[in-house]
Amino acid sequence: MEPNHPTSSNDYAADISSIRQAQVRIGPFAHKTPVLTSETLDSIAGRKLYFKCECFQKGGAFKFRGACNAIYSLDDDHAAKGVVTHSCGNHVAALALAAKLRGIPAYIVDTANKVLQDTGAVLIHPYNDERIISGQGTISLELLEQASEIDTLIVPISGSGLISGVALAAKAINPAIHIFSAETMGADDAFQSKINGRITKLSEVNTIADGLRAYLGDLTWPIVHDLVDDVIVVDDEEIIQAMRLL
Structure with a gap:
């Protein structure tokens, strides 16, 4: 990890x-959002x-920026094992979308520690990262x-x-x-x-x-x-x- x-x-x-x-x-993936x-x-x-x-x-939220950066900063070996988060809401949606774009698994769970042990996936905390x-x-x-x-x-x-x-x-x-x-x-x-x-x-x-x-x-x-x-x-x-x- x-x-x-x-x-x-x-x-x-x-x-x-x-x-x-x-x-x-994240430039190729994230929108440059407007200022109104x-x-x-x-x-x-x-x-x-x-x-x-x-x-x-x-x-639909800024969360995609961080999730996309986290996903695409992983090397290929780590990325292949997927990512895990224990959050809900916008971070989950953003992480799942970014993982889909890279073509890697995303595990959205309450029992994050067990999934980490079983899969070797990388934990992506919703903000403390x-x-x-x-x-x-x-x-x-x-x-x-x-x-x-x-x-x-x-x-x-x-x-x-x-x-x-x-x-x-x-x-x-x-x-x-x-x-x-x-x-x-x-x-x-x-x-x-x-x-x-x-x-x-x-x-x-x-x-x-x-x-x-x-x-x-x-x-x-x-x-x-x-x-x-x-x-x-x-x-x-x-x-x-x-x-x-x-």
């Missing part, structure tokens, strides 16, 4: 070099807003090329593979850029972790945003700790209102 430990000079799991390599690796604007939303916010529309990515973080970071490479004047990024956070990659790339390109994560009050573990200075898990998660149930990982937390300027917390009613507005 390939390692997923930090390799950069800053002891982060990824860096601008690994993210640029990921961009080349809205004068109506600009007037409401009093800001010029840019929306990186990863809903138009293959598989350098290959996943690097793949998600390709969003920043595209976005800051499409709209170079951006001075602040707001990124949703759960396990934080997305914001880790985005922050690493964006800060490397523009060290002055501000990075804010956004999460719901009913799943505000990132907010609590930033306050406490350590990974903090909640005794209960209760939110309409059911994609925010994961916790920070040991590879993503150092990046969030160092590079995310602040955490924006909203309640479920604000989420519902925003969905209606959009």
Whole structure:
């Protein structure tokens, strides 16, 4: 199994070099998603807003970037044995799609350890993996090329593979850029972790945003700790209102 430990000079799991390599690796397969604007939303916010529309990515989510990078970074011997994940939702769909494109098996299971022992397949964690973080970071490479004047990024956070990659790339390109994560009050573990200075898990998660149930990982937390300027917390009613507005 390939390692997923930090390799950069800053002891982060990824860096601008690994993210640029990921961009080349996934280039033939991933969509370069559009950046859309809205004068109506600009007037409401009093800001010029840019929306990186990863809903138009293959598989319907940004997760394809990381999954594709992970799949295509495997050598042929490892790839032939397939990949395993124990997640659900968008990561599963993305990993299955990327594995299909490469023509290798993908095992989506709860009993990951047994499948790993039986098959020798490679575990692809949904966010706590350098290959996943690097793949998600390709969003920043595209976005800051499409709209170079951006001075602040707001990124949703759960396990934080997305914001880790985005922050690493964006800060490397523009060290002055501000990075804010956004999460719901009913799943505000990132907010609590930033306050406490350590990974903090909640005794209960209760939110309409059911994609925010994961916790920070040991590879993503150092990046969030160092590079995310602040955490924006909203309640479920604000989420519902925003969905209606959009």
